[in-house]
Amino acid sequence: MSAISFQSVSKSYPSPRGPKGSTFLALDRVQLDIEEGEFFGLLGPNGAGKTTMISILAGLTRATSGRVTVMGSDVHSDYAQARRKLGIVPQELVFDPFFNVREALRFQSGYFGITNNGAWIDELLQSLGLADKAGANMRQLSGGMKRRMLVAQALVHKPPVIVLDEPTAGVDVELRQTLWHFVSQLNKQGHTVLLTTHYLEEAEALCGRIAMLKSGNIVALDSTSALLKAASGNVLRFKTSGALPPALAARARVTGTVVQLPAHDALEIEQYLAAVRESGLVVEDVEIRKADLEDVFIDIMTKGGSASASAPALPGVGGSPERTLAGQGAPIASANRTGAGVL
Amino acid sequence: MNGWSTLFYKEVLRFWKVGFQTVAAPVLTAMMYLLIFGHVLEDHVKVYDTIRYTAFLVPGLVMMSVLQNAFANSSSSLIQSKIMGNLVFLLLTPLSHWSWFVAYVGSSIVRGLVVGAGVLLAAICFAPLGFAQPVWIIAFAVLGAALMGALGLIAGLWAEKFDQLAAFQNFVIMPMTFLSGVFYSIHSLPGFWQGVSNLNPFFYMIDGFRFGFFGVSDVSPWVSLGVVATALALVSALAVQLLRTGYKIRS
Numbered sequence: 001m002s003a004i005s006f007q008s009v010s011k012s013y014p015s016p017r018g019p020k021g022s023t024f025l026a027l028d029r030v031q032l033d034i035e036e037g038e039f040f041g042l043l044g045p046n047g048a049g050k051t052t053m054i055s056i057l058a059g060l061t062r063a064t065s066g067r068v069t070v071m072g073s074d075v076h077s078d079y080a081q082a083r084r085k086l087g088i089v090p091q092e093l094v095f096d097p098f099f100n101v102r103e104a105l106r107f108q109s110g111y112f113g114i115t116n117n118g119a120w121i122d123e124l125l126q127s128l129g130l131a132d133k134a135g136a137n138m139r140q141l142s143g144g145m146k147r148r149m150l151v152a153q154a155l156v157h158k159p160p161v162i163v164l165d166e167p168t169a170g171v172d173v174e175l176r177q178t179l180w181h182f183v184s185q186l187n188k189q190g191h192t193v194l195l196t197t198h199y200l201e202e203a204e205a206l207c208g209r210i211a212m213l214k215s216g217n218i219v220a221l222d223s224t225s226a227l228l229k230a231a232s233g234n235v236l237r238f239k240t241s242g243a244l245p246p247a248l249a250a251r252a253r254v255t256g257t258v259v260q261l262p263a264h265d266a267l268e269i270e271q272y273l274a275a276v277r278e279s280g281l282v283v284e285d286v287e288i289r290k291a292d293l294e295d296v297f298i299d300i301m302t303k304g305g306s307a308s309a310s311a312p313a314l315p316g317v318g319g320s321p322e323r324t325l326a327g328q329g330a331p332i333a334s335a336n337r338t339g340a341g342v343l
Numbered sequence: 344m345n346g347w348s349t350l351f352y353k354e355v356l357r358f359w360k361v362g363f364q365t366v367a368a369p370v371l372t373a374m375m376y377l378l379i380f381g382h383v384l385e386d387h388v389k390v391y392d393t394i395r396y397t398a399f400l401v402p403g404l405v406m407m408s409v410l411q412n413a414f415a416n417s418s419s420s421l422i423q424s425k426i427m428g429n430l431v432f433l434l435l436t437p438l439s440h441w442s443w444f445v446a447y448v449g450s451s452i453v454r455g456l457v458v459g460a461g462v463l464l465a466a467i468c469f470a471p472l473g474f475a476q477p478v479w480i481i482a483f484a485v486l487g488a489a490l491m492g493a494l495g496l497i498a499g500l501w502a503e504k505f506d507q508l509a510a511f512q513n514f515v516i517m518p519m520t521f522l523s524g525v526f527y528s529i530h531s532l533p534g535f536w537q538g539v540s541n542l543n544p545f546f547y548m549i550d551g552f553r554f555g556f557f558g559v560s561d562v563s564p565w566v567s568l569g570v571v572a573t574a575l576a577l578v579s580a581l582a583v584q585l586l587r588t589g590y591k592i593r594s
Contacts, residue, residue: 013594055594058434058435059434059435059593060431060434060435060593060594061593061594062589062593062594079437080437080439081437083435083436083437084437086435088435090431092428092431094427094428094429094431094432095427095429096424096427096429096432097427098356098357098360098361099353099356099360103356104432107349107350107353108432108436109349110345110346110348110349110350110352110353111346111349111350111432111433111436111437111438112346112436112437113345113346113437153432154435
C-alpha cells in the first residue's frame, strides 16, 4: 500500500484572465505513488502545482478528476481517516493569537479526538526547542518559533505521513539544521515524509526520491542518485564580466559574474573554453565541479517539459557526441536516455 | 474530549479570554440604554396597564444583548480565523460539518446567555421584575441565541472582509433588532408597521421572551415558539449545508 497515491489527478480553476468560462489547468493527470517510509521531494518552480497537490491531499481543495489516497484512505470519501494519517506543515506562517503554545497543541490534539496527550506534547516541545515557551502566547513567538510550532501542530496526532510545504523558507541556518535533524529522525522511525522546497541542496541531501513538477505535469521522477547521474556529469564554472556568445548563453546558468555550464566530458569543456576564447572574454577562477541537483533542476525546467518528458525513454546513456554547444534539449534528453524512470 | 467538544471549549475560551470586550462591554451598553431610555420615557410611555416602562424595557434589552452577542461570537471568530489564516488548523482535522456546527453554535449560545444574564442581573437592581413563566424565558433565550449563532456562522463563512461582516451587522441585524419591539409594544404602532413587524422573526423572539417575565405578550408564545423554531431549522439547515460543501473555506 502506498503512503500517498495520486491517481490521474487533474485540477482546473476558473481562469482569472481570458474569456468567461475558460479554465486554467493547475494539475494535468498527475500520477504519483509514494511508498511507506520514503523521504520524498516534490520540486518545481512557483506555480508548478506543488501547493495544489498538497491542498488536494489535505482536503483543502477538491480535485477536478482523479483520486488521492493516504495510506489507502480516500481523501474525499473517507476524509476523516485520511486526515488522521496525515500531518501537514502549512507554508504560511499562521497562528491563533488567542492561545498559548500548550493550549494550541492541546486543542489540535482534541480535534483529532486525542486526550491526555501531555507526554507527547512535552516531547514535541522538547525536540523542537519550544519547551521554555509552552506558556507563551503565540503572538510572542519569533518567526522561527512559529515555524517550529507549525511542525509541532502537524505532528501532535502522531500521523504516519508527514507533509512539509516549504518549511525552511526564510528560516535561519541553525533552525534548519534542527528541523532536518528532527524530521530525519522521524523518517528513520518509519514516518513517510513528503517535502516541497526551493532549497535544492536540502532535497539532494535528504530525499531518497524526487519528482519535479512543471506546469501541472510531473516531468521527472526518480531516485535522487539516478537524477544526479543522469545529468551532465560536471559543471564548468568561471567568472567573467563580459557578455557570453549566444551559443553559450543559451546553456549557461549565470549568477552575477559567475557562469556555470554543464559538461559531460573533456571535449565539451574544451569546446566551451574555445568559444570563450574566440569571443575575447576575460575569464578567471576557472574550475570544474560535479553537477548537483540544482543543475538537474534548471536543465529540466528550462529545456525539458511535459512534451519531452512524456516521450518514450530511449536506450543508452547520455553524453552522446552529436550534441552541440547549442545544447538542444541536452541534459533532459540525456536524462530521458537513461530510461531511469523519467516519466 | 472528542473533536466537537474541544472546538466548543476552544470557542468558549476564545471569547472568555477577551471577556472585557465580549461580555463586560455589551452589558455596559445595555445598561446605558436602560438608564437613558428608562429615565426619559418612564413617565411618558405606558405599554401594558400594570407594568412600568423600565420593567417592560428590561427583557427587550436582555434579549437584544443575547441575540447580538450570539451573532457576534460565531461570525467574528470565523472571519478572524479566515483572515489570520489559522482556520487551516481546523480544516486539516477530521472534524465533520456537524461538529463545526454544534461547536460554533453552542459557543454562541453560551456567549449570548452569559451576556444576557449579566444584563439581567445588572438591570434588576434598577427595575425589579417578576419571572412569571421561567421555562419560556429559558426556551426563547436558548432558541434565539442558537438562531443567531447559526446566522453568524453563515455570515462568517460568507464574508471575506471585516467590512462585509460589519455591513451584515449594521444593515440586517441592527434594523431587525431595533424594529422588533425591544423599546415598544408593536400594538402602539400604526397598522402598516404592525404588519411589517409581524414579518420580523426578531419580534417573536423578543415577544416570547417577554411573555416569560410578565405572562402577557403581543402574540401567543406558542405562535412565537413556532416561528422561532421554524426560522432556526431553516437557518441551521443552510449553515450545515454550507459547512458540508466547504463554502468559501475549501475550494
